[in-house]
Amino acid sequence: EIAMTQSPATLSVSPGERATLSCRASQSVSSNLAWYQQKRGQAPRLLIYGASTRATGIPARFSGSGSGTEFTLTISSLQSEDFAVYYCQQYNNWQTFGGGTKVEIK
Amino acid sequence: EVQLVESGGGLVQPGGSLRLSCSASGFTFSSYAMHWVRQAPGKGLEYVSGISSNGGSTDYADSVKGRFTISRDNSKNTLYLQMSSLRAEDTAVYYCVNGRPHASTYFDYWGQGTLVTVSS
Numbered sequence: 001e002i003a004m005t006q007s008p009a010t011l012s013v014s015p016g017e018r019a020t021l022s023c024r025a026s027q028s029v030s031s032n033l034a035w036y037q038q039k040r041g042q043a044p045r046l047l048i049y050g051a052s053t054r055a056t057g058i059p060a061r062f063s064g065s066g067s068g069t070e071f072t073l074t075i076s077s078l079q080s081e082d083f084a085v086y087y088c089q090q091y092n093n094w095q096t097f098g099g100g101t102k103v104e105i106k
Numbered sequence: 107e108v109q110l111v112e113s114g115g116g117l118v119q120p121g122g123s124l125r126l127s128c129s130a131s132g133f134t135f136s137s138y139a140m141h142w143v144r145q146a147p148g149k150g151l152e153y154v155s156g157i158s159s160n161g162g163s164t165d166y167a168d169s170v171k172g173r174f175t176i177s178r179d180n181s182k183n184t185l186y187l188q189m190s191s192l193r194a195e196d197t198a199v200y201y202c203v204n205g206r207p208h209a210s211t212y213f214d215y216w217g218q219g220t221l222v223t224v225s226s
Contacts, residue, residue: 001167001168032210034213036213038151043216043217043218043219044151044213044216046205046212046213046214049212055214085150087151089151089212091205091210091211091212092210093210094153094156094209094210095141095210095211096153097143097151098150099150100150100151
Protein backbone atom coordinates (compact mmCIF):
# COMPACT_ATOMS: atom_id res chain seq x y z
CA GLU A 1 0.00 0.00 0.00
CA ILE A 2 1.28 3.45 -0.93
CA ALA A 3 1.46 5.78 2.08
CA MET A 4 0.80 9.50 1.67
CA THR A 5 2.24 12.06 4.11
CA GLN A 6 1.05 15.66 4.24
CA SER A 7 2.81 18.60 5.87
CA PRO A 8 2.33 20.68 7.83
CA ALA A 9 -0.61 19.34 9.81
CA THR A 10 -1.79 22.91 10.42
CA LEU A 11 -0.94 26.05 8.46
CA SER A 12 -1.78 29.50 9.85
CA VAL A 13 -2.12 32.10 7.10
CA SER A 14 -3.53 35.62 6.87
CA PRO A 15 -6.17 36.40 4.24
CA GLY A 16 -4.52 37.51 1.02
CA GLU A 17 -1.33 35.60 1.71
CA ARG A 18 0.03 32.60 -0.17
CA ALA A 19 -0.34 29.08 1.22
CA THR A 20 1.88 26.17 0.24
CA LEU A 21 0.88 22.62 1.21
CA SER A 22 3.05 19.54 0.71
CA CYS A 23 2.30 15.90 0.03
CA ARG A 24 4.80 13.06 -0.19
CA ALA A 25 4.24 9.52 -1.48
CA SER A 26 6.13 6.50 -0.13
CA GLN A 27 6.82 5.44 -3.73
CA SER A 28 6.35 7.02 -7.10
CA VAL A 29 2.75 7.67 -8.13
CA SER A 30 3.74 9.41 -11.37
CA SER A 31 1.26 12.30 -11.80
CA ASN A 32 -1.68 10.32 -10.40
CA LEU A 33 -2.28 12.72 -7.54
CA ALA A 34 -5.42 14.61 -6.56
CA TRP A 35 -6.17 17.34 -4.03
CA TYR A 36 -9.46 17.88 -2.18
CA GLN A 37 -10.88 20.64 -0.01
CA GLN A 38 -13.23 19.82 2.86
CA LYS A 39 -15.19 22.30 4.92
CA ARG A 40 -16.83 21.41 8.22
CA GLY A 41 -19.94 19.31 7.78
CA GLN A 42 -19.48 18.89 4.03
CA ALA A 43 -18.25 16.15 1.74
CA PRO A 44 -14.82 16.77 0.18
CA ARG A 45 -14.61 18.65 -3.10
CA LEU A 46 -12.15 17.75 -5.85
CA LEU A 47 -9.74 20.63 -6.58
CA ILE A 48 -6.89 19.19 -8.62
CA TYR A 49 -6.24 15.93 -10.48
CA GLY A 50 -3.32 14.74 -12.56
CA ALA A 51 -1.16 16.66 -10.04
CA SER A 52 -1.80 19.98 -11.79
CA THR A 53 -5.16 20.06 -13.61
CA ARG A 54 -7.88 22.09 -11.92
CA ALA A 55 -11.27 20.43 -11.69
CA THR A 56 -14.31 22.10 -13.18
CA GLY A 57 -15.17 25.39 -11.52
CA ILE A 58 -12.04 25.63 -9.37
CA PRO A 59 -10.57 29.16 -9.23
CA ALA A 60 -7.19 29.86 -10.78
CA ARG A 61 -5.69 30.79 -7.39
CA PHE A 62 -5.45 27.03 -6.73
CA SER A 63 -2.51 25.35 -8.45
CA GLY A 64 -0.82 22.00 -8.13
CA SER A 65 2.65 20.83 -9.06
CA GLY A 66 4.99 17.88 -8.70
CA SER A 67 5.40 14.33 -9.91
CA GLY A 68 6.82 11.07 -8.63
CA THR A 69 6.85 11.36 -4.85
CA GLU A 70 6.75 15.10 -4.10
CA PHE A 71 3.71 17.31 -4.67
CA THR A 72 2.59 20.81 -3.77
CA LEU A 73 -0.75 22.60 -3.63
CA THR A 74 -0.47 26.39 -3.72
CA ILE A 75 -3.23 28.85 -2.96
CA SER A 76 -1.92 32.12 -4.32
CA SER A 77 -4.02 34.58 -2.30
CA LEU A 78 -6.16 33.09 0.44
CA GLN A 79 -9.80 34.08 0.48
CA SER A 80 -12.07 33.65 3.49
CA GLU A 81 -13.77 30.66 1.87
CA ASP A 82 -10.43 28.85 1.47
CA PHE A 83 -9.94 28.18 5.17
CA ALA A 84 -10.59 24.46 5.31
CA VAL A 85 -8.87 21.07 5.45
CA TYR A 86 -7.00 19.86 2.36
CA TYR A 87 -6.24 16.25 1.47
CA CYS A 88 -4.03 14.70 -1.15
CA GLN A 89 -4.82 11.31 -2.68
CA GLN A 90 -2.81 8.99 -4.89
CA TYR A 91 -4.59 6.95 -7.54
CA ASN A 92 -1.64 5.26 -9.19
CA ASN A 93 -2.47 1.94 -7.53
CA TRP A 94 -6.06 1.93 -6.31
CA GLN A 95 -6.05 4.89 -3.90
CA THR A 96 -4.75 6.27 -0.59
CA PHE A 97 -5.35 9.57 1.17
CA GLY A 98 -2.93 11.73 3.08
CA GLY A 99 -3.69 12.77 6.65
CA GLY A 100 -4.73 16.31 5.72
CA THR A 101 -3.56 19.89 6.28
CA LYS A 102 -5.79 22.33 8.09
CA VAL A 103 -5.48 25.87 6.77
CA GLU A 104 -6.54 28.26 9.50
CA ILE A 105 -6.76 32.01 9.87
CA LYS A 106 -3.67 33.61 11.38
CA GLU B 107 -26.64 14.85 -12.95
CA VAL B 108 -24.70 12.23 -11.00
CA GLN B 109 -26.35 11.28 -7.73
CA LEU B 110 -25.05 8.89 -5.09
CA VAL B 111 -27.38 8.21 -2.17
CA GLU B 112 -26.17 6.09 0.74
CA SER B 113 -28.40 4.29 3.22
CA GLY B 114 -28.15 1.65 5.91
CA GLY B 115 -26.12 3.43 8.56
CA GLY B 116 -27.03 3.39 12.22
CA LEU B 117 -26.07 2.22 15.69
CA VAL B 118 -24.67 -1.29 16.02
CA GLN B 119 -23.00 -3.13 18.88
CA PRO B 120 -19.34 -4.18 18.75
CA GLY B 121 -19.06 -7.48 16.93
CA GLY B 122 -22.25 -6.82 15.00
CA SER B 123 -22.95 -6.48 11.29
CA LEU B 124 -24.43 -3.86 9.02
CA ARG B 125 -24.96 -3.51 5.28
CA LEU B 126 -24.63 -0.15 3.57
CA SER B 127 -26.20 0.56 0.19
CA CYS B 128 -25.51 3.27 -2.37
CA SER B 129 -28.10 3.99 -5.04
CA ALA B 130 -26.54 5.60 -8.12
CA SER B 131 -28.08 7.59 -10.96
CA GLY B 132 -27.11 10.01 -13.71
CA PHE B 133 -24.41 7.86 -15.31
CA THR B 134 -23.90 4.38 -16.74
CA PHE B 135 -23.34 2.58 -13.45
CA SER B 136 -22.19 -0.68 -15.01
CA SER B 137 -19.27 1.09 -16.74
CA TYR B 138 -17.70 2.60 -13.63
CA ALA B 139 -15.69 1.31 -10.72
CA MET B 140 -17.21 2.32 -7.39
CA HIS B 141 -15.73 2.97 -3.97
CA TRP B 142 -16.33 3.58 -0.28
CA VAL B 143 -14.43 6.22 1.72
CA ARG B 144 -14.96 6.84 5.44
CA GLN B 145 -14.23 9.59 7.94
CA ALA B 146 -14.18 9.01 11.67
CA PRO B 147 -15.39 11.91 13.83
CA GLY B 148 -12.79 14.68 13.77
CA LYS B 149 -10.39 12.59 11.69
CA GLY B 150 -9.19 12.46 8.09
CA LEU B 151 -10.39 10.58 5.05
CA GLU B 152 -9.71 6.85 4.77
CA TYR B 153 -10.16 4.80 1.62
CA VAL B 154 -12.13 1.70 2.61
CA SER B 155 -12.85 -0.38 -0.47
CA GLY B 156 -13.37 -0.35 -4.22
CA ILE B 157 -14.84 -2.63 -6.88
CA SER B 158 -14.33 -2.71 -10.63
CA SER B 159 -17.18 -2.09 -13.05
CA ASN B 160 -17.98 -5.80 -13.52
CA GLY B 161 -17.23 -6.76 -9.93
CA GLY B 162 -14.28 -8.92 -10.90
CA SER B 163 -11.69 -6.92 -8.99
CA THR B 164 -11.86 -5.54 -5.47
CA ASP B 165 -9.59 -3.71 -3.07
CA TYR B 166 -9.72 -3.22 0.69
CA ALA B 167 -7.87 -1.16 3.25
CA ASP B 168 -5.82 -3.33 5.60
CA SER B 169 -7.96 -2.07 8.49
CA VAL B 170 -11.12 -3.74 7.08
CA LYS B 171 -9.73 -6.68 5.12
CA GLY B 172 -11.44 -9.93 6.08
CA ARG B 173 -14.32 -8.10 7.81
CA PHE B 174 -15.88 -5.99 5.05
CA THR B 175 -17.13 -7.15 1.65
CA ILE B 176 -17.91 -4.83 -1.23
CA SER B 177 -20.31 -5.88 -3.96
CA ARG B 178 -22.55 -4.38 -6.61
CA ASP B 179 -25.74 -5.13 -8.53
CA ASN B 180 -25.47 -3.51 -11.94
CA SER B 181 -29.11 -4.36 -12.71
CA LYS B 182 -30.17 -2.20 -9.76
CA ASN B 183 -27.48 0.51 -10.05
CA THR B 184 -26.57 -0.21 -6.45
CA LEU B 185 -23.31 -0.58 -4.54
CA TYR B 186 -23.09 -2.41 -1.22
CA LEU B 187 -20.73 -2.68 1.72
CA GLN B 188 -21.30 -5.63 4.03
CA MET B 189 -19.60 -4.90 7.34
CA SER B 190 -19.11 -7.58 10.00
CA SER B 191 -17.15 -7.98 13.23
CA LEU B 192 -17.58 -4.25 13.70
CA ARG B 193 -15.31 -2.38 16.10
CA ALA B 194 -15.52 0.98 17.81
CA GLU B 195 -12.87 2.27 15.41
CA ASP B 196 -15.22 1.61 12.47
CA THR B 197 -17.42 4.45 13.71
CA ALA B 198 -17.44 6.96 10.86
CA VAL B 199 -19.38 8.64 8.11
CA TYR B 200 -19.23 6.34 5.08
CA TYR B 201 -19.24 7.99 1.67
CA CYS B 202 -20.06 6.33 -1.63
CA VAL B 203 -17.80 7.85 -4.27
CA ASN B 204 -16.81 7.56 -7.90
CA GLY B 205 -14.78 9.23 -10.59
CA ARG B 206 -13.35 7.82 -13.79
CA PRO B 207 -14.39 4.36 -15.00
CA HIS B 208 -11.05 2.92 -13.87
CA ALA B 209 -10.48 1.23 -10.54
CA SER B 210 -7.65 3.69 -9.79
CA THR B 211 -9.20 7.14 -9.92
CA TYR B 212 -9.73 10.48 -8.30
CA PHE B 213 -13.22 11.16 -6.99
CA ASP B 214 -15.43 13.67 -8.74
CA TYR B 215 -18.62 12.64 -7.03
CA TRP B 216 -19.45 12.05 -3.39
CA GLY B 217 -22.67 10.99 -1.72
CA GLN B 218 -23.93 12.81 1.37
CA GLY B 219 -22.60 10.05 3.62
CA THR B 220 -24.22 7.70 6.10
CA LEU B 221 -23.16 7.53 9.76
CA VAL B 222 -22.20 4.22 11.30
CA THR B 223 -21.82 4.19 15.07
CA VAL B 224 -20.36 1.12 16.77
CA SER B 225 -21.09 1.25 20.48
CA SER B 226 -22.62 -0.77 23.27
